[in-house]
Amino acid sequence: MISLEAVTKRFGQQDVFTNIDLSLERGEIIVIIGPSGTGKSTLLRCINFLERPESGRITVGDVSVDAQQASRADILKLRRRTAFVFQNYGLFANKTALENISEGMIVVDKMPKEQAHARAREILERIGLSDKADAYPAALSGGQQQRVGIGRAMAANADVILFDEPTSSLDPQWVDEVLSLMKQLAAEQQTMMIVTHEMQFARDVADRVIFMDEGQIIEQAPPEELFTAPKDPRTQRFLRKILAPTGLSLP
Amino acid sequence: MLNLGYMWELLPVLLSYLPLTLQMATIAMLLALVLACLLAVIRVTRVPVLNGLSLLFISFFRGTPLLVQLFLFYYGLPQLVEALVSINGITAAVLGLTLHFAAYMAESIRGAILGIDRSQTEAALSIGMTQSQLMRRIILPQATRVATPTLMNYFIDIIKATSLAFTLGVTELMGATQKEAASSFLYLEAFLLAAMIYWIVVEILSWGQRRLEIYLNKAYQR
Numbered sequence: 111m112i113s114l115e116a117v118t119k120r121f122g123q124q125d126v127f128t129n130i131d132l133s134l135e136r137g138e139i140i141v142i143i144g145p146s147g148t149g150k151s152t153l154l155r156c157i158n159f160l161e162r163p164e165s166g167r168i169t170v171g172d173v174s175v176d177a178q179q180a181s182r183a184d185i186l187k188l189r190r191r192t193a194f195v196f197q198n199y200g201l202f203a204n205k206t207a208l209e210n211i212s213e214g215m216i217v218v219d220k221m222p223k224e225q226a227h228a229r230a231r232e233i234l235e236r237i238g239l240s241d242k243a244d245a246y247p248a249a250l251s252g253g254q255q256q257r258v259g260i261g262r263a264m265a266a267n268a269d270v271i272l273f274d275e276p277t278s279s280l281d282p283q284w285v286d287e288v289l290s291l292m293k294q295l296a297a298e299q300q301t302m303m304i305v306t307h308e309m310q311f312a313r314d315v316a317d318r319v320i321f322m323d324e325g326q327i328i329e330q331a332p333p334e335e336l337f338t339a340p341k342d343p344r345t346q347r348f349l350r351k352i353l354a355p356t357g358l359s360l361p
Numbered sequence: 362m363l364n365l366g367y368m369w370e371l372l373p374v375l376l377s378y379l380p381l382t383l384q385m386a387t388i389a390m391l392l393a394l395v396l397a398c399l400l401a402v403i404r405v406t407r408v409p410v411l412n413g414l415s416l417l418f419i420s421f422f423r424g425t426p427l428l429v430q431l432f433l434f435y436y437g438l439p440q441l442v443e444a445l446v447s448i449n450g451i452t453a454a455v456l457g458l459t460l461h462f463a464a465y466m467a468e469s470i471r472g473a474i475l476g477i478d479r480s481q482t483e484a485a486l487s488i489g490m491t492q493s494q495l496m497r498r499i500i501l502p503q504a505t506r507v508a509t510p511t512l513m514n515y516f517i518d519i520i521k522a523t524s525l526a527f528t529l530g531v532t533e534l535m536g537a538t539q540k541e542a543a544s545s546f547l548y549l550e551a552f553l554l555a556a557m558i559y560w561i562v563v564e565i566l567s568w569g570q571r572r573l574e575i576y577l578n579k580a581y582q583r
Contacts, residue, residue: 160483190489200484203477203581204503214488217498248581259484266488 111136112270117166119156126152127325137299141312144322150305154272158192159185171269193263197275199255201247208243211261233261237291253284257291273304313337321345368550378537386520389458397466402496405474422464428525431457435529454526462515469511473504506577513570517563
């Protein structure tokens with residue numbers, strides 16, 4: 111229900127990736143891992159055209175867009191089918207936690223304000239921040255801000271939520287609360303695509319792990335397979351390096 | 362020595378012209394604010410053609426003296442456009458002040474927009490907002506807050522600049538002072554009094570400005 115066909119992205123003369131193919135089932139959770147600068151985030155950002163791919167086709171639910179002919183309306187439709195969680199939260203600084211969550215429902219989905227606020231309160235309860243409804247982002251901890259960021263994505267009722275290194279800019283003490291919220295979403299069969307360096311998390315929740323290197327999908331497999339018996343030497347090298355300090359074992 | 366008795370008698374006379382001064386300044390400020398926001402958004406989003414025109418507009422109105430602009434509108438333009446022959450001094454002055462200060466304010470607002478971190482823009486786009494929803498709901502409210510101290514300074518400048526309207530035959534505070542002084546020959550008293558009135562108005566505004574800034578910053582306190 112989500113698919114990327116031959117998606118190519120270039121920055122100037124530099125190819126970030128060429129002809130990437132990838133597809134997800136409804137309810138599937140995939141985690142993308144790999145060294146920094148290999149285009150993982152860019153790939154995620156191409157799905158909702160925060161970065162415009164040079165070519166390829168992107169399909170989310172019943173919206174299918176050819177990158178070379180994508181109109182403004184196409185891009186808007188695609189964005190309304192997806193939601194995005196940012197590494198540095200991207201919360202609206204002039205809006206409270208509640209308003210950050212309800213904003214899209216009011217402005218984009220044209221939901222009446224009372225209804226949107228009621229729904230935002232439900233979401234606040236699910237993300238454990240009912241008592242922070244009226245707090246502005248500046249008054250929230252990093253972990254709380256990111257949970258609001260996830261709450262905002264939940265409110266979008268998207269076919270897929272895209273997570274771009276959601277815990278990378280958090281202080282260590284806030285990482286767990288964000289990861290456990292994501293696990294909660296996973297348990298609810300929310301379709302997710304996650305770029306992260308949290309290997310244990312990837313092992314726990316991913317249905318499929320994708321290893322990317324230098325703009326290519328090198329290998330993809332269920333986590334138990336990819337983490338214990340990686341086939342490609344590049345995957346092996348990467349995992350050995352990244353898992354060594356964590357104490358997770360590799361054969 | 363100052364003729365204090367004369368000043369005391371003149372005070373209510375001059376004060377009766379203060380409302381016109383404040384009205385002209387307020388209308389010019391509001392119109393300039395709207396125009397400045399438009400220009401700033403055009404500049405930031407680089408709307409084709411309009412961006413070039415905005416640059417030209419800003420360059421002209423910052424690059425030429427306000428007094429020259431006022432004379433152009435009041436005395437010059439009616440020569441070209443028949444309908445403007447009946448333009449009155451107040452309208453010409455408000456128009457001139459609006460365009461002149463919009464050019465300055467556009468640059469402050471543009472700076473404030475560029476100062477808002479990119480991730481909020483991306484977040485708004487990612488939930489499917491259009492460019493104009495993003496501007497109206499997220500960017501401009503924050504940019505105006507950042508720009509408020511500067512914009513208030515421009516408002517103060519506008520109030521003082523309304524005094525130039527007397528050169529277009531408008532009897533506002535300055536025009537009235539000029540007339541009174543000419544008939545009494547007590548120039549020092551009359552202009553000193555006018556200066557005091559402007560000064561006090563500006564001081565009251567500065568006090569309001571501080572209160573406004575405290576109010577606007579409440580969302581950003583830890």
